[in-house]
Amino acid sequence: MILAPEGSSSGKLRIPAAQERDAGTYTCRAVNELGDASAEIQLAVGYAPQLMELPRDVTVELGRSALLACRATGRPPPMVTWRRGDGQPLGLRLEAGRGSRSRQPDSGVLFFESVAPEDQAPYVCEARNVFGKVQAEARLIVTGHAPPQIASSAPTVRVLEGQPVSLPCIVLAGRPLPERHWLKDRQPLPPGSRHSIRADGSLHLDRALQEHAGRYSCVATNTAGSQHRDVELVVQVPPRIHPTATHHITNEGVPASLPCVASGVPTPTITWTKETNALTSRGPHYNVSKEGTLLIAQPSAQDAGVYVCTATNTVGFSSQEMRLSVNTKPRIHMNGSRNADVPLRVTAKAGEEVTLDCEAKGSPAPLVTWMKDSRPVPPITNRHGLLPSGSLRLAQVQVGDSGHYECTASNPAGSTSRHYVFGVQASECPPRGPSEPLLPPLPSTRHFVHL
Incomplete structure (x- = not known):
C-alpha cells in the first residue's frame, strides 16, 4: 500500500522507469472521517514494435510461388500487414481465366501461389501496436516472362471464290502463353462471318466469298507485351461478262x-x-x-x-x-458511169411494153417506190406493175404515159433516186408542116427499152 502525503488532495501515483513487473491492477482509495471511496486502474506496460527480421528482396521465376517475410516483436504483440508500394490493391486477382492469389498469414508472411508479371512491385511491411508502428520495404522481382513472337508467313494469300482457306497464326514464343485473336481491317471480326479459329490459332473459312477479301491481323498478347502479323486475303473470281x-x-x-x-x-x-x-x-x-x-x-x-x-x-x-x-444506203444499179442526177430519156412507140429499170441494193433490202409527175404510181394496175427487182413495167404504153418518172429506193440507212423522162410516140403520125418536128431531138444517151 502506498499512502499519499497527509493533507494532499491529488493522490497521483508516479512510477518512474516502469517495468513489466509494474503491470497490473492498481486501486486508488480515499478515506476521511465520513467514510471512504475507491477506484481501480489497469496498468499495461509495453513497447513499440521492433522488426526482428527485415524483409528482403525476392527474385522468383514466372509461375512459381514466392513469399515475403516480415517478423516483428512488441508489447502488446504488433499486427503485421502488407501493402503494395505502388498504390495498387493487394489481394485476389483473376485475369482472363488465370488465377493468382496472394495472401497474408498471421505470421506476417506475404505468400504468392503463382507469380505473374504484374506481381513485380515494391511491397511495404508495417508492424503496429498501441505504442507505435514500424515499416520496411522489399521488392518482388519476376523473371522468365517474354513477349509473344509470331512466325513469319506469306503477306498475301490468294484463294478461288467458293474454296476453303486458312490464314496461319503460329506463336513461336511467349511467356505466359499468349492469347490470340483476329482483326479484319483493324476491326474485330463481325459475328456470323462464317469463320472459325482452330486450335493452332489459324483463321479458317469454309467457303471464301468476295466479301471476305481484306487485310487480316493476328494479334498475340500476354502480360509481357503483344505482337501482330498482317496478311492480305485476295479472293479470286473468274471473269463474268x-x-x-x-x-x-x-x-x-x-x-x-x-x-x-x-x-x-x-x-x-x-x-x-x-x-x-x-x-x-x-x-x-x-x-x-x-x-x-x-x-x-x-x-x-x-x-x-x-x-x-x-x-x-x-x-x-x-x-x-x-x-x-x-x-x-441503197444503190441503184446503173450501166457505165452515167450521172444519176441527170434524167435518163426513154422513148417508146404506143402499144409497146416498156420496163424502166430500178434495180436497187442495200442492207436491209430497200423499198422501191415510183412517182410520175410528182404523183405516186400504184404498185399494180391493169397496164403496169412493180417487178420484184423494183423496176416498173408498162404494158401497151399510150401517149398519156409520157412524163417524168422518179424511182426512189429507201431503207433505214437512207435513200437514192433515179429519174426518167419517158416519151410515147403515136403509132401513126398525122401530116405535119415543114417546120413541125415529130419529137424533140433526143440526146445520144437515149435508148428504147423493149421486153
Whole structure:
C-alpha cells in the first residue's frame, strides 16, 4: 500500500522507469472521517514494435510461388500487414481465366501461389501496436516472362471464290502463353462471318466469298507485351461478262459501239475477235476502250458479222458473241458511169411494153417506190406493175404515159433516186408542116427499152 502525503488532495501515483513487473491492477482509495471511496486502474506496460527480421528482396521465376517475410516483436504483440508500394490493391486477382492469389498469414508472411508479371512491385511491411508502428520495404522481382513472337508467313494469300482457306497464326514464343485473336481491317471480326479459329490459332473459312477479301491481323498478347502479323486475303473470281444486247444495228458511216462489261478478280483483260481474227485494241478502224467496249469509227458493210468478246484473268475466262448489222444506203444499179442526177430519156412507140429499170441494193433490202409527175404510181394496175427487182413495167404504153418518172429506193440507212423522162410516140403520125418536128431531138444517151 502506498499512502499519499497527509493533507494532499491529488493522490497521483508516479512510477518512474516502469517495468513489466509494474503491470497490473492498481486501486486508488480515499478515506476521511465520513467514510471512504475507491477506484481501480489497469496498468499495461509495453513497447513499440521492433522488426526482428527485415524483409528482403525476392527474385522468383514466372509461375512459381514466392513469399515475403516480415517478423516483428512488441508489447502488446504488433499486427503485421502488407501493402503494395505502388498504390495498387493487394489481394485476389483473376485475369482472363488465370488465377493468382496472394495472401497474408498471421505470421506476417506475404505468400504468392503463382507469380505473374504484374506481381513485380515494391511491397511495404508495417508492424503496429498501441505504442507505435514500424515499416520496411522489399521488392518482388519476376523473371522468365517474354513477349509473344509470331512466325513469319506469306503477306498475301490468294484463294478461288467458293474454296476453303486458312490464314496461319503460329506463336513461336511467349511467356505466359499468349492469347490470340483476329482483326479484319483493324476491326474485330463481325459475328456470323462464317469463320472459325482452330486450335493452332489459324483463321479458317469454309467457303471464301468476295466479301471476305481484306487485310487480316493476328494479334498475340500476354502480360509481357503483344505482337501482330498482317496478311492480305485476295479472293479470286473468274471473269463474268454482264448480260447485254447481243444484236446491234448501225447505219453505214455512223460510229458503232459493242459493250463488253466484265468483272472478276484480278481485273480481267478484254479482247475482241471477228470470225477468228483478232482485232487490235487501238487502230485506225477499231478501238477498245478501258471498259472493254469495241468502238468502230466508220462502219461499212464489211464490218457486219459476229464478234466475240473474251474476258480473261489468271483464274479463267468468259466469252460472249455479239452480232453487228450494218445498214447500207441503197444503190441503184446503173450501166457505165452515167450521172444519176441527170434524167435518163426513154422513148417508146404506143402499144409497146416498156420496163424502166430500178434495180436497187442495200442492207436491209430497200423499198422501191415510183412517182410520175410528182404523183405516186400504184404498185399494180391493169397496164403496169412493180417487178420484184423494183423496176416498173408498162404494158401497151399510150401517149398519156409520157412524163417524168422518179424511182426512189429507201431503207433505214437512207435513200437514192433515179429519174426518167419517158416519151410515147403515136403509132401513126398525122401530116405535119415543114417546120413541125415529130419529137424533140433526143440526146445520144437515149435508148428504147423493149421486153
